[in-house]
Amino acid sequence: MFDYEVLKLVWWVLIGVLLIGFALTDGFDMGAMALMPFVGKTDSERRVAINTIAPHWDGNQVWFITAGGALFAAWPMVYAVAFSGLYWAMLLVLFALFCRPVGFDYRSKVEDPRWRSAWDWALFVGGAVPALVFGVAFGNLFLGLPFQLDELMRSTYQGSFFALLNPFALLCGIVSLSMLSAHGGAWLMLRTDGALAERSRQATRLCVLVFLFGFIAAGVWLTLGIQGFSQLSVSDPGAALNPLLDKQVAQDNIGWLANYDRYPVTLIAPAAGILGALLALLGSSRNSGGVSFVGTSLMIVGSICTAGFALFPFVFPSSLDPASSLTIWDAVSSHKTLGIMFVVACIFVPLILCYTLWSYVRMWGRLTQKTIDANPHGLY
C-alpha cells in the first residue's frame, strides 16, 4: 500500500505521537503525584489530589505500555539495545511505577497517619522518579550511548547506570521533571478548589519557571558544547537495511542543529515549548487552570518535538562506534510488519482516543473536599 520509505517515516511520527500522548496524559498523573505531598497539607487534600487522577491513571499508563510495544514491533533494534543497555534505568522506572497501583489501592485501606504518609511518599516516587529518568534518558541520547553491534546484530553496552547521570543529562532530567510537575500542577488547578488549588497554582508557576530556564539552558548547551551526530552517506532509505550496512556517521558540532538549519520551519517546536511556558505562567498568575493546562500541554508537545527534530534521523546514537548508531531507516521492522501495524494503528488509535475522551467527559468537574469526606470508602 505504502512504500517502505514512507512507512519508516510514518512510524517515526507514530512513535512520537505515542510518546507525546503518554507525556500529555500520564504526565499529569506523574506530575500531580510528584506535587501531592507538598501541595496537599491534610489527609483530605491529598485524597482530593489522588482522586482527581484515580479514574484515569491506569488508562493513561497504557500509552507508556503501547509506546514500549510499538518500539518492540516497529523498532526492534532500538528496543533490544535500549532495554538491555539501559537495564538499571529501566528497572528504576519500573520499580517506581510499581509504587503507583499499590499506593492508590492500599493508602485508604488503613487510617493510621503513618501508613498513609508512607504510601503518599511511595506515590511521590512513582510520579517523580520516572519523570526524572525519562529526561535523563533523552539527555543521554544527545550524547550518544556506549554500545556496539557485533556481526549477529547483538548489542554490547559498555556503560554503567551511573555514567548516565552526567551534568547535561541531569539538566534534561530536571527539564522533564519540572515540565511534567507543571502539567500536574495545572491539572490540580483545573480539578480542585480551595487551599489545594491555590498551592497548586504556586507550584505550577515555580515548576514552569524551572522548566523555562532549564529548557533554554539545555538548548544553549546543545548549541555550544555538544558534539552532534550526522549521517554522511545515506544508502537508499527505501531498502531493507540494517544498522551496520554502508553507513558513515560523523560527530560534529552542526549535527543536532543540521535539521533546524536545513528546515527552519522546525524551529516552531522549540518556539512552542517556550510559548507554552509563557502561556502557563500567564494562566497561573490569572489563576486560570484552563490556560495553564493548555500552556503546559504546549510545553510538552514543543519540547518532545524539539528533541525529535534535532535527533532525526537518529533514534539511538552510539558514542562508542558511531557507525553502529540506530536510525529510523535502518533499525526498523520489515516492510510488511510496518504496513500491517499501520493499518491496525489507523483503526485502534482513534477508537482508544474516543473512549478515553469519553471517560474524561464523564468524570469531569471539580473535586471538592466535601465529596471526598462524604465517600471515605467508595473513593481512594
Place this chain on the structure above:
Amino acid sequence: MRTDYEVKIPYALGLIATRSLDKEIKGLKQLVAEHELRIRNGMLAYERLQVLRSGDKSAEAIAAFNEVKQDLGYGLLLKKYTADVVDASEEQIKLAALDTIPDVFSLFWTFRVMVAAGFLMLLLFTLASWASIKRNAETKPWLLRFALFSLPLPWIAAQTGWYVAEHGRQPWSIAEVLPTHLSTSTLAAGDIWGSLIVLVAFYSLLLVIEMFLMIRFARLGPSSLHTGRYHFERDVREARVVPAHPSGMTSQPGSV
C-alpha cells in the same frame, strides 16, 4: 517400558504434535538424527553466508546460500560450542543435536500437573455452579473447603504451563531460526542476579503487606465495605476498627 493402565484418545497427539491427522509422529531418536543432518546443512549455510557478507554478490553465491538457508538456525546452535561454527568437531555437532531435545522427564510431569489442575478447576466450577443454582452452597462444607483449597490451582496451572511452553521449546527462541543462547542480551550475570534479587525482595514485601490487609479485611468481613448491606455492620463500628465516618452513610434498616 511397561504400561499398566491406559486411556487412548485417537488422533489427539497428531493434532498436538503435527497439527494434522495423518502425518507421522517421530520418536526422539529419529529427531536427533534428523537435527544432526540439519546442523551439518546449517554449517554450510553459515559458510555461504560469510561468502555473501565478504562482498561476493554473484548469482551462484546467492543460489548456493538459498539452497541451505532454511537450516541456518541449526548451524547457529553450534555458536554455543565454537564461535566460528564451520570448524565444529564431530563431537560438538553431536552435542548440539542432543541439545535440540529438551528434558523429557520434567516436561512429562509438568504437563500432566497442568492438565490435572485445569480439570480440578473445571470440576470445582461445575459443582459450584450447580450449588449456586440450587442456592445450597452453605450446606455443603466439603464444597466450600474444596473451593478454599483450590485457590492455588490457577497459579500451579500457570507455572507448570509456563514451564511446558518455555522449556519445551528449548533450545529455540524462534523455532528453527533463532537459538535461545543467541537471543539473550549481553548483560552480565551480576546484573541479572541483582535485578532478580531486587524483584523478589520487592514482591515479598508487597506480599507481606497484601497478606496483612487480606487477613485484616477477611476478619472484618464484607461489612467493612460500608455498603450497609451485610451482617455485623454495627459491631464493626463499635469495635472502632474502622472509625465512624461523618457522611451519615449508615446501614439500611432491614438489610441485616
